[in-house]
Amino acid sequence: MANILNIETSTSVCSVALTSEGQVLEHYENYDGKTHATLLSLYIxxxxxxxxxxxxxxxxxxxxxxxxxxxxxxxxLSEAKGLAFGFNIPLIGVNTLQLLTVTTMFNHFIDDDNALYVPMIDARRMEVYTGVYNNALEPVVEPEAKIIDEGAFGDLLASHHMVFFGNGSDKAANVIKSPNAEFIPGIKPEALHMLALSEKAxxxxxxxxxxxxTPLYIKEFQATKRKKKVL
Structure with missing residues (x-):
């Protein structure tokens, strides 16, 4: 097994974990948000x-x-690139949606081999970054930016038990009403849960x-224009 430094900064959580031989040896997390620039280097x-x-x-x-x-x-990614270049070691990219899915699979027993897993990362308003994965972590729906409404995932929900999680699933729970929908709160992407995916890679x-x-943005970045002051 490899000695891997795992870095996770895709949401408000800033975290780093050192893993080796299937074990987490050291890990640091901060959940306050907007601390990545100050805490990430310290954790590394x-x-x-x-x-x-x-x-x-x-x-x-x-x-x-x-x-x-x-x-x-x-x-x-900037910090990770610097480390990989400085130590002359490989760089591994972990998909955040798959990370959320693995975290849910490992920490919550879902007694349904045919269940579909739907990670959701909050974007803005009623939009989320999401995808759909089966029990083997194979994509049923590729990562996308999706507007959540009452009809979201309707075709799949008609025939599948679907498990929703991630910080975008809270607003989905308010509009998706189906007996086949299960919502698991509190699932966050953290470096210590990257172990399985990073070692596999x-x-x-x-x-x-x-x-x-480059990062998997899905949508192009749109900068907010500063409003002109009216004199």
Whole structure:
């Protein structure tokens, strides 16, 4: 098994975890939001200090590549690229929607092998970044930006037990009314839960380019124009 430094900054959570041989050795999280720029470097330094104290060499750096917060994704990927380049080790990109799905599968027993998993990351108004995955983490619906209304996922809900989670699922719970819909609150993307995905990617040599890789934004960034002052 590899020694991997995992970085997650796709939402308001800022987190870092050092993993090795299927175990989380060290991890740090902050849930206050807008702390990525100040805390991420500190968490990385602490994790590297832990690794040095045990004569561990990093084999790879893993980072959540989105979808999610534009600013958070840029900060996380920039730090990860710097580490991968500096240590001359591979860079792993972890899809945030798959991370949320794995977190739910590992922490909540769903007694239905045919259930579909629907991670949701809050975008704006009634929009979410989402996708649909089966029990093998295969995409049934590819990642997309989706407006949530009463008819959302109607065809799939008619024939499947669907599990909704992530910080975008709260507003979905207010409009999606189906006996086949289950909502699990409190699921957040965290670095310590990246372990399974990052180690799988390392085993399969599924790496991303250190120089040219970009976050999975799904939608193009639209800057808000500053309003002109009326004199």
């Amino acid at each position: 330094q602490r994790s590297l200090k832990y690794a040095r104290s045990r004569n561990m060499q990093l084999d790879a750096v893993a980072v959540s590549i989105g979808p999610g917060s534009y600013t958070g994704l840029r900060i996380g 390392y085993r399969e040599h599924d790496f991303i380019d250190v120089a040219y890789s």
